[in-house]
Amino acid sequence: MRGIQGMLVRRRTGPEPAVRRASASHWSAPDPAVLRALVIGVAVVQSVVLGLLARRGSWLSDDVEFLVQGGEGFAPRELLTPVNDHIAPGLRFVYATFAELAPLNWDFTVVCRVLLQALAITLLGLLLLRLLGASWWVLTGTVLYALTSLSMPSFMSLSSGVNNLPAHVFGLLLLHATVDWSAGHRRRAVAYGPLSLLVSLACWEKSGLVLVTALALALYLRETPLKPWLRRTWPYAAALTVPIVAFGILYAANGSPTAGRFPSFGTLVELAGKSFAVPLGALAGGPWHWSPISGAFGLADAPGPVVVLGGIVAAGLLLTAWRHDRRVLLLWASVGIYTLVTLLLVSYGRFTLFGASFTVHYHYWSDLAIPLTLAVVLTARWIRFPPLVAAGAMITWTTAAVVSLASFAQYWDDNPSRPYFATLRAELENAGPAVNLWDTRLPNSLSVALSADPRVSPVLRTAGIPFQLQSSSSEPRMVDDAGRIRPAHLGAWATAAIPPKGKGQICSVFLQGASTVTLPLKATTAERPTANWFVKVGYLSRVEHTVAIELVGTDGRSVAVPAAVPAVWPAGLANRYLGPTPVTDLAAVRFRSTDPKSNLCIGNVEIGLPRVSE
Numbered sequence: 001m002r003g004i005q006g007m008l009v010r011r012r013t014g015p016e017p018a019v020r021r022a023s024a025s026h027w028s029a030p031d032p033a034v035l036r037a038l039v040i041g042v043a044v045v046q047s048v049v050l051g052l053l054a055r056r057g058s059w060l061s062d063d064v065e066f067l068v069q070g071g072e073g074f075a076p077r078e079l080l081t082p083v084n085d086h087i088a089p090g091l092r093f094v095y096a097t098f099a100e101l102a103p104l105n106w107d108f109t110v111v112c113r114v115l116l117q118a119l120a121i122t123l124l125g126l127l128l129l130r131l132l133g134a135s136w137w138v139l140t141g142t143v144l145y146a147l148t149s150l151s152m153p154s155f156m157s158l159s160s161g162v163n164n165l166p167a168h169v170f171g172l173l174l175l176h177a178t179v180d181w182s183a184g185h186r187r188r189a190v191a192y193g194p195l196s197l198l199v200s201l202a203c204w205e206k207s208g209l210v211l212v213t214a215l216a217l218a219l220y221l222r223e224t225p226l227k228p229w230l231r232r233t234w235p236y237a238a239a240l241t242v243p244i245v246a247f248g249i250l251y252a253a254n255g256s257p258t259a260g261r262f263p264s265f266g267t268l269v270e271l272a273g274k275s276f277a278v279p280l281g282a283l284a285g286g287p288w289h290w291s292p293i294s295g296a297f298g299l300a301d302a303p304g305p306v307v308v309l310g311g312i313v314a315a316g317l318l319l320t321a322w323r324h325d326r327r328v329l330l331l332w333a334s335v336g337i338y339t340l341v342t343l344l345l346v347s348y349g350r351f352t353l354f355g356a357s358f359t360v361h362y363h364y365w366s367d368l369a370i371p372l373t374l375a376v377v378l379t380a381r382w383i384r385f386p387p388l389v390a391a392g393a394m395i396t397w398t399t400a401a402v403v404s405l406a407s408f409a410q411y412w413d414d415n416p417s418r419p420y421f422a423t424l425r426a427e428l429e430n431a432g433p434a435v436n437l438w439d440t441r442l443p444n445s446l447s448v449a450l451s452a453d454p455r456v457s458p459v460l461r462t463a464g465i466p467f468q469l470q471s472s473s474s475e476p477r478m479v480d481d482a483g484r485i486r487p488a489h490l491g492a493w494a495t496a497a498i499p500p501k502g503k504g505q506i507c508s509v510f511l512q513g514a515s516t517v518t519l520p521l522k523a524t525t526a527e528r529p530t531a532n533w534f535v536k537v538g539y540l541s542r543v544e545h546t547v548a549i550e551l552v553g554t555d556g557r558s559v560a561v562p563a564a565v566p567a568v569w570p571a572g573l574a575n576r577y578l579g580p581t582p583v584t585d586l587a588a589v590r591f592r593s594t595d596p597k598s599n600l601c602i603g604n605v606e607i608g609l610p611r612v613s614e
Helices: 004-008 032-055 061-070 089-101 106-132 136-147 152-156 158-182 186-203 205-220 226-254 265-283 304-324 328-354 366-380 387-413 417-431 456-462
Strands: 488-496 510-512 516-523 533-541 548-553 558-560 572-581 586-592 599-612
Touching: 032 106, 032 136, 032 152, 032 387, 061 089, 061 158, 061 456, 089 106, 089 158, 089 186, 106 136, 106 158, 106 366, 136 366, 136 387, 152 158, 152 387, 158 186, 158 205, 158 226, 158 366, 186 205, 186 226, 205 226, 205 328, 205 366, 265 304, 265 328, 265 366, 304 328, 304 366, 328 366, 488 533, 516 599, 533 548, 586 599
Parallel strands: none
Antiparallel strands: 488 516, 488 599, 510 599, 516 586, 533 572, 533 599, 548 558, 548 586
């Protein structure tokens, strides 16, 4: 056991950039070139398998929403628009790239994620090679990192992958830069270390937690007393401060953080237990089981034995680190700090709205795999494993991890968006560009209540699929929940009270000149559902018009009905289809014209929801 002096000063024992320590294993050391090849092989095989599994699913609600927003382009204003309460120009940039190069092409996104995943695994394996030298623990650690289920849900969901995969890749690059600095390659470290941190922060602010691991790794590699080490290290620390300050200014200028609050102390303690169950479960190959309620979103539902077994493994590893190499406890401390900070962030910002569910949402835990893998491997290499015991332990953990991955893949396979979009594409191709559609919302299985714009039209425009939207040329058709295009009609909830025609009149309601006409509404059913309403206006006009419509509530407040595209109302006897408009308590409909030449006869007005015609 090392004393305090051994904790403070470490003598270099090998020529590599990182400290090589004598392995406790009696196996012969492999050739470094062989290890590199095996690391790359694990990276390729694992990422390709995940890619094949990812193809069995498709877009989630956030994916579709972010893709639509990405279709707005690469302008700085668009890239700096907050995502919920996040500033993520990197995420915006990636979605804008997808929208530009391959809109609504799921396979293209899968290929991109496969490449990033393979790069992350390779970087982790090469980092272990620099830390351990030629040791079979390099391969073991690479497999542990590749198979842990901490990161699989974030790979499957594009919106999570765009956050977390760059956090893995650029976080690992930062750790490589830290090793470079410790080995004396200071210019190289400063050249790419701060840049890696900035890119990671631009994709996912929480990825800044990798700095805790970088600090732990730098202290682990320290070979001189603390004061001289601090004098030599402060330039690197200053260089890493630059991207933090830059991103902080960016966030302060453009961010809009949502006000939150911590739950009660008792609840926070309960959430802490769930949070620490995440890394403990991962040590046992967990979580083994996922919540069926969350489907493809990746909420862990680990049974008790998983956490108990993981706790036993953690206790054994911590005891080993204390006895053989206490500096490894720095890496374990980074795991603990990561867990605590994630707990506090999720509890403060998400508990009020989502309860405890996001505490076990693996979107927030993905890059914990990096410090956890480093801590496990740098500790476990000191344990003397008989060959059969080592093989048995690895097979057992791998089996548990595969069970976890396979059970999640089953939920992912049930994702309904792939058949929906495949059917919708085929239907649109058969119908042709003249197909006229109601602008209804996507199915509930593809859009959630928090979606900013759940309509089908922005998705089709982003995908570059031609269609007409609520055109006056024909009665619009409707996309049903299976993606099929069906004949439809407007199921009216209310109609405008049109005065009876006078003797000899062909019209009782005229919109003439620059004027306003308000018509009271009368309900046609006793039901008053909450919905985004659509409007159908029957009219007669000899010339084209541009008319604005508002729905007026019982409190007198009005909401503008979105204009159709094109905004001009065609001349003749026709119907105009408008909406949707988020008003529920309706009292009247108001027509406005600013054209002094207006002369529009309003024949009927219906407010309601499109329905599939039988």
